Amino acid sequence: MRQLDVSKLKALVTAIFEKVGVCPEQAQIIAQTLLEAEQRGVHSHGVVCVTRYVDLIQKGFMKANMEHEVLRSAPAVEVWDGKRSNGQVLGYYAMKRAMEKAKSCGVGMVGVKSTNHFGAGAYYAQMAQKEGMIGIALSTGSPTMAPWGGAEKAIGNNPLAIAVPTREEIPPVLDMAQSVVANGKITNMMKQGIKEIPEGWALDKEGMPTTKMEDFYSVTPLGAYKGFGMSFMVDVLSGLLIGGGVGFEAGDFKDGPGIMMMALDVAAFRDPQMFLSDVDHRIQELKSVRKAKNSSGIMMPGEPEARSFAECAQKVSVLPEIMDSLNDLARQLGLEPVE
């Protein structure tokens, strides 16, 4: 892994997007989401995405600057056509709008069809969390899983992210793919030349479990039929419900994924101060139970990522292969690479 200065890397990523026509404000949003993923240790959704997004912009599958049209509007709901704009930028503005809706109705949902890869869902859920709300972010994805019982990839491992505010404790953030591990985790291992996959993560072309990278075909749904069921529900809520892409239609070179941003205004449900105290208390209660044999301790959802974020305030580790590609791209665009 290569150690890089966060601010330099962020400046490079911002500059790259500006070079391909993204306005400074939106380039900043994209860079911010990708760098935060790196700092949180979620390398599969970090700067590895830059070359992919630039390629999509250059090929005309991603608009350099956001365009959107409001298709439907109800007091607590809005649905947009994202017109293949950048997923991070759409996610950012859709969550902002969901939070406005939540302020007036208690809950707000903003769905966007025809988007692009939104990176780590945690980012949008945390936007609400930072305002004292509960944030939920969903996205369809192109197929990485077979329906349970099947042997052909047909459904994404559709992420679900939920973030909850606290008073003193680390705010919990669940950001999970509906597979045992994210597809990107296995493809990142592949890039590092790793030949063995841990048991339970992967299936081969016959839909049978495999630990050999060379036989890797699809990721295993979490809890078998339950993970498949959850993925289907994410397909419905962030795809079919708003006319967004599901399955192969959610792919980079098709209609792109659909996303759903949801915010809950705690004050509509309960006194926010009592809520924050109760969340803190519940976290303390759960973390203080006796440890399992051989356990290194109890972690709340998002706690490892929050610890990584704090440790990586100044510097992040990036795979050499990923940095090489990023610097190659920088040079092509006439920018100074970072080391």
Place this chain on the structure above:
Amino acid sequence: MRQLDVSKLKALVTAIFEKVGVCPEQAQIIAQTLLEAEQRGVHSHGVVCVTRYVDLIQKGFMKANMEHEVLRSAPAVEVWDGKRSNGQVLGYYAMKRAMEKAKSCGVGMVGVKSTNHFGAGAYYAQMAQKEGMIGIALSTGSPTMAPWGGAEKAIGNNPLAIAVPTREEIPPVLDMAQSVVANGKITNMMKQGIKEIPEGWALDKEGMPTTKMEDFYSVTPLGAYKGFGMSFMVDVLSGLLIGGGVGFEAGDFKDGPGIMMMALDVAAFRDPQMFLSDVDHRIQELKSVRKAKNSSGIMMPGEPEARSFAECAQKVSVLPEIMDSLNDLARQLGLEPVE
């Protein structure tokens, strides 16, 4: 298993609740939810619950008839104090209210604190589904799981149910506990004298995997930390957010669980006819992929239960031990047992 006539069994369950003071309308709601669970093959949430609920009514932990107070109200949100009324009846009326809110705002959320066990969440989610809406039902539960990494039970395997309407296909219903299998499934096996638990289902007092019924202590969270994370989020959304019981406070003899009912009015998001067609099409697409080796086929969430429901229109199978307890209770209350 004993074969019983659905209408006779339902009449008995209704009569039992009326005998302990429940009004006919509400006794009917309770009986309907329990019988539907039996017909759907979800025996852990069927008539096995009757003796438990009657005991709670007799001991004063469950109100015979619903009382509730509206604590908070926003255009799309309502929060009730359920005053320890019956969980099925509160769930039924809370989902009705959530559907009204959804009709005016696009989405409606109604949370109830101080409830009681609501049985199978699928029932409430399906209420919305039957009206062409998407229904979501959540409940906290008393501890059956240890936090991941811990060895002491401190969190429920908090159910999440989501139901989606269709045009022609079987409407998908996901109703899942956040553990590999529901706690009730293992305790039902215990009642049948089964000594071995399938691998991966259960943990012992040290938080280590076990297959011995005698060492069974807690259920394994689905996908390890992910299932724990999901359970925590259900604790937040249907518990802490509305001041409802979580952990031991969600127990029958404490404050009882909190529940959250949510309905989405499809028309606020998209043309409902196009939505229904797309859901049908997506189901067909997923079910038609090539089968995995040794697979018996691809089932959508809730499909096995829907098939069981159709087969059990007239008769259901109930464990002899459960029927014996139910008939004992009937006799005690001066009612005719059913055979």
